[in-house]
Amino acid sequence: MNLKLFFFLPIVLLTIAVVSGCYSQRELTDIAIVTATGLDKSEDGKYVQSFQIVDPGNISSGEQAKGGGQGPPITVYSAKGNNVSEINQKISKKVSRRLYFSHTQLLIISEKIAREDGLDHILDAFERDNQYRSTMIVVIAKGSKAEDFIKTLTPIDKNSGRKIVKSLEITENTSGENIKVNLKDVIDDLMSRGKEPLISGVELIGSKEKGQKMDTLQKTEPESLIEVDGMALFKNGKLVNWISGKTCRGVSIILKKTKIFNVNLDWKGKKNVIAYQSIRSNTDVSAKFQNNRPVVAIQIEIEGRISEANVPIDLSNPKVLVKLEKKIEKKIQKEIYAAINKAKKDKTDVFGFGELLYRSYPNKWKKIERKWNDVYFPEVQTKVGVNVFIRQTGSKNKSHMTELDS
Amino acid sequence: MENAKIDKFQLFVLIYLFELGSTLLIPLGIDAKNDAWLAILLGMVGGFLLLSLYFALYQYHPDLQLTEYSIKILGKYVGWVVGFAYSVYFLYIAARVLRDFGDMLVTFAYPETPLFIINFMLIATIMYVIHKGIEVLARTGEILFVLMCLLGVLGFILICITGLIDFNNLKPVLEEGIKPVLNVVFTETLYVPFGETIAFTMIFPYVNNHKNMKLTGYAAMAGSGMVLVLTMAINIAVLGYGVTYRSQFPLLTTIQQIKIGEFLARLDIFFIIALMIGAFFKISIFYYGALFGFAALFNVKKISKLILPLGFIALLCSAAMARSAQEHIKIGLEYVPMFLHIPFQIIIPVLLMMTAFARKKFRK
Numbered sequence: 229m230n231l232k233l234f235f236f237l238p239i240v241l242l243t244i245a246v247v248s249g250c251y252s253q254r255e256l257t258d259i260a261i262v263t264a265t266g267l268d269k270s271e272d273g274k275y276v277q278s279f280q281i282v283d284p285g286n287i288s289s290g291e292q293a294k295g296g297g298q299g300p301p302i303t304v305y306s307a308k309g310n311n312v313s314e315i316n317q318k319i320s321k322k323v324s325r326r327l328y329f330s331h332t333q334l335l336i337i338s339e340k341i342a343r344e345d346g347l348d349h350i351l352d353a354f355e356r357d358n359q360y361r362s363t364m365i366v367v368i369a370k371g372s373k374a375e376d377f378i379k380t381l382t383p384i385d386k387n388s389g390r391k392i393v394k395s396l397e398i399t400e401n402t403s404g405e406n407i408k409v410n411l412k413d414v415i416d417d418l419m420s421r422g423k424e425p426l427i428s429g430v431e432l433i434g435s436k437e438k439g440q441k442m443d444t445l446q447k448t449e450p451e452s453l454i455e456v457d458g459m460a461l462f463k464n465g466k467l468v469n470w471i472s473g474k475t476c477r478g479v480s481i482i483l484k485k486t487k488i489f490n491v492n493l494d495w496k497g498k499k500n501v502i503a504y505q506s507i508r509s510n511t512d513v514s515a516k517f518q519n520n521r522p523v524v525a526i527q528i529e530i531e532g533r534i535s536e537a538n539v540p541i542d543l544s545n546p547k548v549l550v551k552l553e554k555k556i557e558k559k560i561q562k563e564i565y566a567a568i569n570k571a572k573k574d575k576t577d578v579f580g581f582g583e584l585l586y587r588s589y590p591n592k593w594k595k596i597e598r599k600w601n602d603v604y605f606p607e608v609q610t611k612v613g614v615n616v617f618i619r620q621t622g623s624k625n626k627s628h629m630t631e632l633d634s
Numbered sequence: 635m636e637n638a639k640i641d642k643f644q645l646f647v648l649i650y651l652f653e654l655g656s657t658l659l660i661p662l663g664i665d666a667k668n669d670a671w672l673a674i675l676l677g678m679v680g681g682f683l684l685l686s687l688y689f690a691l692y693q694y695h696p697d698l699q700l701t702e703y704s705i706k707i708l709g710k711y712v713g714w715v716v717g718f719a720y721s722v723y724f725l726y727i728a729a730r731v732l733r734d735f736g737d738m739l740v741t742f743a744y745p746e747t748p749l750f751i752i753n754f755m756l757i758a759t760i761m762y763v764i765h766k767g768i769e770v771l772a773r774t775g776e777i778l779f780v781l782m783c784l785l786g787v788l789g790f791i792l793i794c795i796t797g798l799i800d801f802n803n804l805k806p807v808l809e810e811g812i813k814p815v816l817n818v819v820f821t822e823t824l825y826v827p828f829g830e831t832i833a834f835t836m837i838f839p840y841v842n843n844h845k846n847m848k849l850t851g852y853a854a855m856a857g858s859g860m861v862l863v864l865t866m867a868i869n870i871a872v873l874g875y876g877v878t879y880r881s882q883f884p885l886l887t888t889i890q891q892i893k894i895g896e897f898l899a900r901l902d903i904f905f906i907i908a909l910m911i912g913a914f915f916k917i918s919i920f921y922y923g924a925l926f927g928f929a930a931l932f933n934v935k936k937i938s939k940l941i942l943p944l945g946f947i948a949l950l951c952s953a954a955m956a957r958s959a960q961e962h963i964k965i966g967l968e969y970v971p972m973f974l975h976i977p978f979q980i981i982i983p984v985l986l987m988m989t990a991f992a993r994k995k996f997r998k
Contacts, residue, residue, distance in 0.1 A: 231938070231939075232765075232938055235938065235941075235942055236762070236765065239758050239761065239762065239942075240762070242758070243755065243758045243759070243762075330900075358741065358742045358743075358745065361890060361900075362887060362890060362891070363890065363891060363893060363899075412873070412877060412887075412891070415876075415877065416873075416874050416876060416877055419876040419877075420874075420876065584802075586806070587802055587805035587806050588805070588806070590806040590809040590810075
């Protein structure tokens with residue numbers, strides 16, 4: 229018994245001492261929480277990474293605003309280096325705390341890097357590091373430097389990283405003109421030969437210098453505004469072209485990313501007088517080989533309601549609704565074809581048609597895999613079928629102009 | 635052998651947690667690409683054959699452990715050497731799993747903590763529970779089994795709710811035919827984790843009710859095997875083959891994708907708990923096998939005398955066996971199955987079986 233005690237007491241004591249665990253503890257006051265990070269390229273070919281750090285004392289809002297400080301809610305530091313890890317080392321000279329990346333929601337990549345170097349050479353550090361999340365959202369800074377977006381102050385949502393992520397989320401859900409793509413999706417698409425990445429863009433409107441001062445938050449209309457806009461088409465990891473507006477929506481519908489969107493209709497010679505809003509939609513894409521040529525069939529089902537009618541029209545008549553349905557179908561079909569043709573023109577398969585072929589015909593796919601984007605994808609035959617239903621007409625049936633008209 | 639008894643459910647729980655062990659977390663059989671889950675499934679079918687072999691061996695000497703009946707079957711000298719080899723094998727695999735465990739934690743959770751410290755803490759816990767005996771280990775298993783099931787079910791529901799699963803990622807099935815899949819089965823999934831049940835030849839004699847014991851064993855293997863198959867299928871369905879293949883721990887990456895609303899995310903802790911429980915039981919069983927193997931061979935009456943030395947050997951081995959995590963994995967994939975798993979899980983048991991069978995016939 230004594231011998232047992234002799235052996236086990238030290239182990240138990242040591243375990244208690246070690247397991248209670250403050251091995252590499254860090255106090256909250258020793259870490260700087262990075263909410264967004266941006267990558268730029270300097271003129272001498274090095275990378276410049278900027279970090280948006282939350283200043284917790286100044287971020288409180290609403291009722292607690294009295295307790296909050298007067299300074300800006302975010303602070304931005306940046307450093308230059310040959311790669312992401314080197315920049316991380318250098319930044320410690322400027323920041324008093326250790327950077328902490330587990331809450332980084334957004335990675336902004338400048339258009340210059342995306343166009344010239346491509347994404348292949350920069351993403352590994354973010355994927356390999358165990359602090360960064362693979363659910364971090366990726367966007368491309370359209371036109372200007374990524375750093376400018378990181379520095380811009382935004383009203384309501386105090387830090388611009390959060391603002392961009394939320395804007396993307398809401399636009400994806402309500403119009404489909406932008407999509408939210410995370411790091412894992414991007415790398416997944418980069419690796420696949422049958423699908424190319426598609427990343428949303430952000431644009432800075434107004435004066436970038438004024439947007440970085442606290443004064444901008446004192447105004448009801450901020451001096452500069454960050455807008456999510458357009459999508460970047462990639463090919464072989466490099467940005468080749470931008471698409472915007474309705475083309476984006478077509479792409480989102482094919483990718484099943486959006487459910488709710490508006491369609492404007494003409495009625496009796498008057499343009500854009502009726503608005504249709506979809507409530508739910510479903511897209512079914514299938515690909516097959518016909519006479520050794522790839523054929524893609526896209527079937528879209530949309531349900532929705534009339535949200536606006538600015539002409540005398542009798543919406544209580546089901547026959548009128550069927551007529552409208554046909555019009556919407558044609559319009560959406562046109563949009564889808566336009567989106568596909570745009571991608572075909574840039575010779576990049578952002579829809580993943582190639583991946584579909586690979587899944588059903590792995591052997592045939594192998595033969596065309598290497599030439600897919602350049603030779604086969606632009607030649608793909610597509611059939612688009614759209615089925616639209618108008619389920620409701622809102623809280624009114626006839627337009628208030630109907631009575632006057634008749 | 636210690637004087638202890640465990641019941642059938644406890645055996646079930648031990649086999650179940652042992653099988654899940656560290657294999658739940660690694661990209662098991664990923665060389666079969668999209669068909670990794672199929673490779674695990676076929677490995678399980680082979681695992682049933684191996685388990686029935688171990689049961690058959692056990693039935694010749696229902697009261698003895700492997701290291702004891704190897705002497706009965708092969709004689710004093712050859713049998714002793716075989717028993718010794720098995721004890722060393724168990725100890726080595728215990729050290730390997732310990733290293734797996736340490737490497738995983740260092741990689742994703744404690745980058746600045748030395749491997750040795752992490753391994754020490756786990757082996758210290760294991761030494762303590764083994765000191766308390768197999769009954770305590772079995773009862774611990776019962777409690778943690780419930781926790782593990784809850785985690786599994788909850789994790790599965792959350793993944794489904796987040797809408798991450800895309801079954802298209804599993805296609806095409808059998809892209810290059812069945813051959814690469816079988817290749818993976820016979821070099822990997824058959825032995826880890828299914829063939830590793832050889833360690834339970836040291837546990838079987840403790841089961842208090844031998845009736846239906848086989849059925850319990852098969853049920854545990856089928857249950858845990860299906861969990862492994864399902865997990866790998868979900869990993870591939872969520873992440874796609876590419877990300878799964880490059881991930882050191884695909885299950886962790888899958889769990890990190892979970893996001894429900896703005897509040898339920900970053901459930902990495904699920905992974906850590908599963909890792910702790912699984913590694914704890916896997917190492918415990920192997921360590922137990924090694925301990926009682928050596929005790930029987932060297933006639934050590936007081937087991938506690940052996941617990942510390944063997945524990946420290948396992949600890950030192952785990953730290954010294956490979957230069958890097960990658961080297962450790964490479965050894966585990968290329969050499970261990972060939973030179974350790976095949977002889978110890980298949981060849982020697984078959985030879986023992988044949989000798990035992992011949993002896994019985996010859997005596998009559």
